[in-house]
Amino acid sequence: MNSLKKCDEISKQLIAYLDRRANSADRNEVEAHLATCSGCHERAEEFRKMFGVLDALPTVEPSLGFDARLHARIAEEPRSRWFGWMLPHPRLAFALALLLALSVWTGDLPRATSNGETATAATEQQDFEAIKDLGVLENYDVLSKFDALSEVAAEPSPADQQAQPVNDQNPEQQPPTQE
Numbered sequence: 378m379n380s381l382k383k384c385d386e387i388s389k390q391l392i393a394y395l396d397r398r399a400n401s402a403d404r405n406e407v408e409a410h411l412a413t414c415s416g417c418h419e420r421a422e423e424f425r426k427m428f429g430v431l432d433a434l435p436t437v438e439p440s441l442g443f444d445a446r447l448h449a450r451i452a453e454e455p456r457s458r459w460f461g462w463m464l465p466h467p468r469l470a471f472a473l474a475l476l477l478a479l480s481v482w483t484g485d486l487p488r489a490t491s492n493g494e495t496a497t498a499a500t501e502q503q504d505f506e507a508i509k510d511l512g513v514l515e516n517y518d519v520l521s522k523f524d525a526l527s528e529v530a531a532e533p534s535p536a537d538q539q540a541q542p543v544n545d546q547n548p549e550q551q552p553p554t555q556e
Contacts, residue, residue: 383410387417395424 387410393399394407411418465473 380414384414384417387411387414388420391417391421391424395421395428 387407390399390403390407394404399407411421
């Protein structure tokens with residue numbers, strides 16, 4: 378196992394080891410690692426010193442009347458009524474009112490532009506008309522064997538039109554081209 382991973386695992390177990398809360402298997406593992414790793418051993422010694430300083434501090438005991446005064450202050454606090462859970466807090470009520478106002482405002486926005494809605498509906502209808510025969514257009518066999526296509530005159534491509542000289546004369550009066 379990588380030494381950094383091992384040190385990281387030991388650092389997680391170090392406090393329990395120093396407090397004597399670790400089980401015997403964990404104690405043995407930590408002790409074996411502390412014997413081989415000087416960095417973790419130094420860290421454990423620093424924790425021991427800190428615990429020694431904290432143990433040397435005097436314990437502060439509360440005054441004799443502390444417990445009685447605390448119970449009296451708790452008793453003085455106003456108790457909520459049995460239906461108090463139903464009353465919303467002011468911040469919650471304000472947030473709900475803003476949310477309601479915002480949803481009403483955004484709900485009215487599309488109705489304010491009714492011309493845009495009709496234009497959208499017309500556009501959707503045109504789109505539907507354009508794609509309603511998509512199944513036929515995708516079928517190449519149907520298109521390639523469609524007899525009506527052979528009757529349509531082929532239009533010259535833009536490349537063919539550029540190759541031919543443009544004459545303002547009648548096409549029947551043009552001289553024959555030599556091939």
